[in-house]
Amino acid sequence: MVNLALSLLYFANLALCLPLGTFSTLSTASLLPSSTLVRSTPPSLTSSTPTTTALPSLSYTSNISKVISQSEQSTSSLSRSTSTSLNVSSTSTLSPTTSSSPTTPVSPVSSQDSQDMQTVFQRRLDFIIASATQVSHIASWLQTLGSDGSWPASEINYTTGCPAQRANWPAGNHWARILTLSAAWHGGLGGAEQYAGSLAVASAISSAMNFWFSQDFTVPGCLDQGGTSVCPCGTPGFWNTNWFSNVILVPKLVGESCLLFNTSLTPAQFNSCTTITTRAYDTFYQGKSFLTGANILDVAKIGIDLALLSSNASLITEAYGRINAEIVIEPGVMVDGIKPDGSFGQHGGLLYNGNYGKDYSNDVLELQIDAAGTQYSADITSRGAFETLIDGDQWMVYLNVETSVLHWDFSVLPRFISFPVIDAQATANLNINISEILQLGELWDSSTMVDMYNNLVEPTKDANEFYNNDYMVQRGHGYVSTLKMYSTRTKNTECVNSQNPFGFHLADGTLYTYLQGDEYEDISAAWDWNLIPGTTIDYGATPLDCAHASWTGLESFVGGVSNGKTGVAAMQYLNPLTQAFSWQKAWFFLDDDTQYVMIANLISNTNASIYSVLDQKRHSGNIYVDDDVFNAPGNQTFNCTVSSLWHRNVGYLFDSDSTVLSLSVGERTGAWSTIGTSAQPPETVDLFAAWIEHQDLTQPVSYTIFPGTTFDSFRRKSEERDIIPLQNDAYISAIFDADYDTISAVFWDISGGTLLFECEPSFNLGPASITVSGNVALILNFRAGTLTVSDPSQSLTSVDVQVNGITTTPLIFTVDLPSGPGGFAGISVTQQFSYFA
Secondary structure, rough: OOOHHHHHHOOOHHHHHOOOOOOOOOOHHHHHHOOOOOOOOOOOOOHHHHHOOOOOOOOOOOHHHHHHEEEEEEEOOEEEEOOOOOOOOOOOOOEEEEEEEEEEEEOOOOOOHHHHHHHHHHHHHHHHOOOOOOOOHHHHHHHEEEEEEEEOHHHHHHOOEEEOOOOOOOOHHHHHHHHHHHHHHHOOOOOHHOOOOOHHHHHHHHHHHHHHHOOOOOOOOHOOOOOOOOOOOOOOOOOOOHHHHHHHHHHHHHHHHHOOOHOOOOOOHHHHHHHOOOOOHHHOOOOOOOOOHHHHHHHHHHHHHEEEEEEEHHHHHHHHHHHHHHHOOOOOOOOOOEEEOOOOOEOOEEEEEOOOHHHHHHHHHHHHHHHHHOOOOOHHHHHHHHHHHHHHHOOOOOOOOOOEEEEOHHOOOHHHHOOOOOOOOOOOOOOOOHHHHHHHHOOOOOOHHHHHHHHHHHHOOOOEOOOOOEEEEEEEEOOOEEEEEOOOOOEOOEEEEEEEEOOHOOOOOOEEEEEOOOOOOOOOOOOOOOOOOEEEEOOOOOOHHHHOOEOOOOOEEEEEEEOOOOEEEEEEOOOOOOOOEEEEEEEEEEEEOEEEEEEEEEOOOOOOEEEEEEEEEOOOOOEEEEEEEEEOOOOOOEEEEEEEEEOOOOEEOOOOEEEEEEEEEEEEEEEEEHOOOOOOOOOEEEEEEEEEEEEOOOOOOOEEEEEEEOHHHHHHHHHHHOOOEEEOOOEEEEEEEEEOEEEEEEEOOOOOEEEEOOOOOOOOOOOOEEOOOOOOEEEEEEEEEEOEOOOOOOOOOOOEEEEEOOOOOEEEEEEEEOOOOOOOOOEEEEEEEEOOO
């Protein structure tokens, strides 16, 4: 994991995530890199303002727009900024029921309000400038911009309304270009120093803004009901049938661009800027159902930019209030937001640390760095919640050794598995500047966040269970293994905007193991969606399409237990669509970079073949079957009876010599367009896939996995590692790790049960037993004298455990298990014991 640490340091300095400057003063100059052209005040156009087309009169009204409209007519009104300093005014607090009327007086503004807004304003500019992309394209954009303010259709697809692409709306790139041009013109954008204050760039910005503003939609229903009777197909204006484009994507870019270009906006442009951003923020007053989790922060950030643009002290106070109220632990099942275990939920039951959680984290880092030391800064509760999220994030990251780029585990990206890296979506990289974690920790005087930053530089190891989202991670020497399950409390995946139509099996006990980090990169267009790594499936018996992709699990006994070093995961499964296939499976994440898998109680009411998938990943190098090099026959499936398998530093040792192994090795080609909205050409990948066939469903199956091993070390560990299976059936799955004097077990039956065992660990045990009163998972470490228990069903309040044959008298435990609304049901609880009791 040394490479991971190095890459974290490398990643922190990537150009796309520039570290922030010091905020010790409020001058724009202090925020600009020393190598850039420094201007104390952004340049304006004055008499050189280009001739533009007339803009339509926008008549959108709302709680916010009424306040701004009234204030602009008052001698004590909100005053638009004409320099890098704000002239701040305040209105009464905005709310759905107490909105300001035309007669509402403007309240006085304190010097503290003015100072705090100025602080946030300067810091926002720095963040916005740092977010600008594709700086090297500025020259060509200036050349190809048309006289009407649009770019050629060959560069930007301006299709709008019902025919437009729903996800990643291409027309939004128009505003992404305006943002970069505005950052270059404002000054402080690395690599674009020559454009600072350029009249040509300002003219291009103004023309491009006018092109969009002149075609902004005016029918309110198009905001989030496009394509329905309130906004029929064919309604004029730039809008998308996906609410996200109209509420977040475009308004965010508009607000940021207008802040940068503020001093040169015409009155009509300023009106359009505030109309589009107000329309987005106003969704808070309309009770829109999509305002959860990361979406709340995105829309509130638009409100902050609107407040800064219009110098509205009340609005920025309210917007920050919404942000800080959202940065809390959300313990409820399927409630979006930060969970007590550090996972992040979005879309009602999906684990999404790597996309929406990433956006959420970036918003918090950015907005709280902006607000540090001001009245808008988060309180201790919000700070603690964010620390919990960052602590969880650090487990879910792996490194591509070849590219030195950090990525999110695919299991925390649900539908975004449908994008290749080149599309710069959630699969492209971590897209969090970890140096900002350190910076915010120092601004908050938070030793916890500073420690978390240091932990990211020195990566975590061992096992961690995320009980709120049915997820477990083992980080070992040179590898990261992640396991994703789902239950009555979570969902398997989603298909939205035609992305991820074949993803039904993505949480069926999916086990990814990352070593080089390229194992699963850019292969999903070509791989077999019925052979998801680690899953047990009735091959081809479930229709894979968008309409049937997303499901809540039917079984509650799903989860795991971890003592911080080792872990056990358990999953009872019933296919929620067909209800014709079920099984139970236990994964044991052990010391010495060893994993053990048990599968039992398989029931199928179909004629489909039943497989347990070992892996499906990029093929590279030799494949060893029973110590012999396997010569792949070239894109063919090969069946054989084997005892071991090794490929790409992962080895498998099967407990039965009659295990029927299937291998498929060779090139496969698939189109990205069949699994999502990517426009990239078809992908051809040399793939390795291996799976076990369950020919007799009455017979349980078990095998050992050795991740992070060379072939020679795999052979050695296969002979030396002493793991004894104790029971594997419908009632109990249990093993004894004789090398570490540890029993790990899953008791599946609701009434518990008794595990009988006889072994000879270092302290010479005789026949013994473990009896439990309920369905639990446990780890009994004799060497450490600890019992760790959890309830994967999250229904028990306590469990009794009795261990016989260890001491002269039985060891008896009553373990209280967390329950209720706090969100800690399913967490692991550890008790100490002594052999001399």
